[in-house]
Amino acid sequence: MNNVILVGNPNVGKTTLYNTMTKSNEKASNWHGVTVDAKSKKYNYKNKEYTVTDLPGMYSLSGYSNEEKIANKYLFEHKNDVIVNICDANNLKRNLLLTIELVKNCFNVILAVNMCKEAKYDYASLAKIFGIKIVEIDARKKKSVNVLKDVIYENINYRNLNKNVLFLNNKEKIVNLNTVFSILDNSINSCYKKSDKIDKIVLNKFLFLPIFLIILFSIFYITFGEVGSFISGCFGFVFEKIFWCIEFFITKLNIAHPIKMFITEGILGAILTVVNFVPQIVLLMFFINLLEDTGYMSRVAFMFDGVLKKVGLTGKSLFSILMGYGCTASAVMTTRNLENKNLRKRTALLLPFASCTAKLPVFLVIASLFFESYKYLFVFLLYIFAILISVIFACIYKKFIPDKSDVFILEMPKYRMCNLKKISMDTLAVIKDFLIKVGTMILLFSSIVWVLQNFSIGFKYLAGENFNQSILHFFASKISPIFGVIGLGQVGIVSALLLGIVAKEMVVVGLAMMNGVGGSIVALKESLLATTSVCSFTPVSSIVFLVFILLYSPCISAISAIKNEFGRKTALYVFVVQFLISFVICFTVYRLLINVNFIYVLLSIIVVDIIIGFMLKLMKKKKLRCLGNCNACRKI
Amino acid sequence: MTKIKLSECKTNKTYLVCDLKEENKEIILQLKNLGFSVGEKVELIKSNYRKKSFLVKVMGINYAMDKSICDKILVKYE
The missing domain is CATH 3.40.50.300 (P-loop containing nucleotide triphosphate hydrolases)
Structure with a gap:
């Protein structure tokens, strides 16, 4: 060799x-x-x-x-x-x-x-x-x-x-x-001469921000607006027909009813629900890869460095945060680029606020229930909201995990013509990972959910009726009163949220399975609006649900990546604190939406402060005394 | 050669890298790896928002760099 x-x-x-x-x-x-x-x-x-x-x-x-x-x-x-x-x-x-x-x-x-x-x-x-x-x-x-x-x-x-x-x-x-x-x-x-000319326009102080916002908004408009919806609709139609043929073939077979239902609802339905969103994920990742490949992202890092320093980060942190919009787990790995240990930790703690692609299906389904005509604007606002929350937390972390700020030296790559083949390959790699996840983890957990949903505690088949007697209902009903405080107390919604901890894609699958609809997105939306369903939404609960999905604990893969990079305590911290943060923010949003009462808002702010202060104090006592210049840090 | 403060600097002007001996060793090592050496010409191209970092050109390559480093390494080119 x-x-x-x-x-x-x-x-x-x-x-x-x-x-x-x-x-x-x-x-x-x-x-x-x-x-x-x-x-x-x-x-x-x-x-x-x-x-x-x-x-x-x-x-x-x-x-x-x-x-x-x-x-x-x-x-x-x-x-x-x-x-x-x-x-x-x-x-x-x-x-x-x-x-x-x-x-x-x-x-x-x-x-x-x-x-x-x-x-x-x-x-x-x-x-x-x-x-x-x-x-x-x-x-x-x-x-x-x-x-x-x-x-x-x-x-x-x-x-x-x-x-x-x-x-x-x-x-x-x-x-x-x-x-x-x-x-x-x-x-x-002569290569830098062209780049310098472009930089004169792109890095102009008055033009940079408008150009950046136009690019971002265009990406969102194409992905979630008419273009994305049209492609997604065509894709969904083709897959629905394919799955309908398979379903038809299975129903003709002489096999037991529970097995038939397991294959059609538990397996095919779950796969189709998630596969419907592939076009929009493709579009979003394609545009992110396009911006990366041209060299524009380094310019963004440079221009925002001053602003990021204000919240305790540097321009380099922006790369990891942007990666977080693809996948939190891989973004955690990229924090290795940052030399300073505490800066690395601060950046990683903010990554769960960057909404990964797995959350997209949930945003699209729930946002279109009540805000169909301006869905892309709603999703855009959700992303902006997450950025605002992460800025607040960046300031808090800056205070609790201080250090001498990291030195920012970044080579500015020249602008390159985008290589469509490479970008397509990168996008395909993301889709491949997504489909592998669908074929393994999501398939496994959707099968488990189907069994829990269709069998009673005495393991008697319920044939899609009497959900109240199912194993899933039994366990979810024990936790649902807690979620009732934020207006998400329905047993089906609670089950879907818990499934999201395994993988965020599972939330949509969970919602579809609870309501007993196959892979059809239209049928899922109708069922989510029907008050008689196991999971149904009102405009208020849909907003609270989206905020909760946006902010709550990252999936198992991301938690495991944080554990590998920063240890068990940080992983546990991220899991618990993200859950509590989302819960308190959702409580505030819910109360504001149903009844504007500033006592609730004030109480929520105090609770968030206490939670973060207490958790960070616990961590600080043990490990975070280092200012990034001890021997242990230098060894890394 | 006289050390300058960036408040006195103007973009699109050329400066020089001064003696780096007394500064933080890690930063010096990083700068040397990037091709910064004493007497090397540095062109200050642009600053970002809040003037916290500068875009500089050294040996024909563009770098984004902290204001604090620029403050330490740049001297007037006379």
């Missing part, structure tokens, strides 16, 4: 090269620090097997950020046959500082220069000076990457054939750095 390791500065295209080499679909984007851990995969080339490892970006072998330490450790502790050092042709001068260090440390290096279109250098002279092979590549193109694979193959073969030859220390080969730099200085590099 031959081990190939990909190293290079952040945002030079390591993960893109890794994806092309191994036919993978790892997340790659136009900003630094997307990769936070080493990833390996095998590929075969000319009857030989290779293991390629993609390392997080590093500027030098003595880097101090978390991801640089991970990369350094991996590089020196794992066996490697070839190191492929990927450099961005547009920043070659700075990128070569790492190449020099690698060569000095006697690694077997191949230099792969990516994005060569706009910058041309005398690679032959450079190769002579370094004594290594230099390959010009386009990391996105298979043909170009195969040239690199050929060079790797030849390099390893040559080494294997000359095992007895002692490969001397290359230190002496680099005799004159100035020669290297003079070659680079005499070359053409």
Whole structure:
């Protein structure tokens, strides 16, 4: 087995090269620090097997950020046959500082220069000076990457054939750095000129905010407005017909009634309910990926850095928060980019406020019950509300988890034409994860819910009638009085909310199953409006329900990611505090909507203060005394 | 060379990186890795809202950087 390791500065295209080499679909984007851990995969080339490892970006072998330490450790502790050092042709001068260090440390290096279109250098002279092979590549193109694979193959073969030859220390080969730099200085590099011109408009203080808001609103309008609804409707129609055929086929089979109902309601219905929302998730993720890929997000981070500092965060935190709008669990992982331990924790504690894509189906179904004509505006306002709440909590966390503020230095990537193929692949990866979740966790839990809903305590089949006697009703009715305080006391709604702790997609599935409707969204909406249903909504309860979904405890995967990154106590804190926060805020909203009474509002604010203060004091006593400069923090 | 305060700085002007010896070691290491060295020309391109960070150009590459760092490393280019 031959081990190939990909190293290079952040945002030079390591993960893109890794994806092309191994036919993978790892997340790659136009900003630094997307990769936070080493990833390996095998590929075969000319009857030989290779293991390629993609390392997080590093500027030098003595880097101090978390991801640089991970990369350094991996590089020196794992066996490697070839190191492929990927450099961005547009920043070659700075990128070569790492190449020099690698060569000095006697690694077997191949230099792969990516994005060569706009910058041309005398690679032959450079190769002579370094004594290594230099390959010009386009990391996105298979043909170009195969040239690199050929060079790797030849390099390893040559080494294997000359095992007895002692490969001397290359230190002496680099005799004159100035020669290297003079070659680079005499070359053409025009790529930043275009970016600078665009930045003059995009980063203009008066234009930035309107442009940003127009982009955001357009995304919401397309995703949740007429375009999104139309595509979603067509998609749902096709799937409904397919599932109807399967259902028809099953009803013709000579099998027991409970089994028939289990397949049609418990399995097919649950899948169809969630699958209906795939188009809107595709659209939202497509636009987020598009903004990431063009390099616009780094500009947003830069412009908002000053504002974020006010609430104890930095521009870099914004990347993790934006990732949180896709998936909270993966966003928690990206906080590794932040060097300061307390800043990392503060950012992670705010991530559950960023509404993930799994909450979208709930927003769309419930918002359209009473606010159909301006649904997208309603969802947009929900997102704004979540941002406002997270700002308040960012200020609270800043006070309770203080530190010397993190240093903000961020390389501004140049603007790139978006690669539609890459963006589509990234979006497809999100859909794949979503469908895997539907096929595993959601299927399992919807089956369990169906059994709990259709069988009595004595395990007698209820045939879809007498829900009051079911196991689910028995347990949910014990908790429902608590939710009754916020106007969500119906047993069916309580059950759906509890299911949301497993996965947020389960909320819609739960609502559909409680009301005994299959996958049809129209039927689900009608049932949610019918007062005789197990779950039914009024305009007030629908708003409270949406606010609760927006803010309450994140799903199991996110909690487990927080536990892995920050420990059990922080995970427990997030779970409990998010639940309590949402409960108290919903209580306020509910009371305000049914009867404006400021005593309730005042009481709620005091309760929130007490809860947060008490929980943070508990945490602070044990661990949070560090100001980010102790030995434990430096080791990370 | 005289150290300057950013309040005196103007965008679209060129400054120089001063001696970094006495500042925080970690920041110096990070800056050196990014290609900042003593005497390197730094072009101040833009500031963000509340002027907490600046967009600077070093060795042809753009960086967003804290005001505090700019304050420490920039000197007048004469």
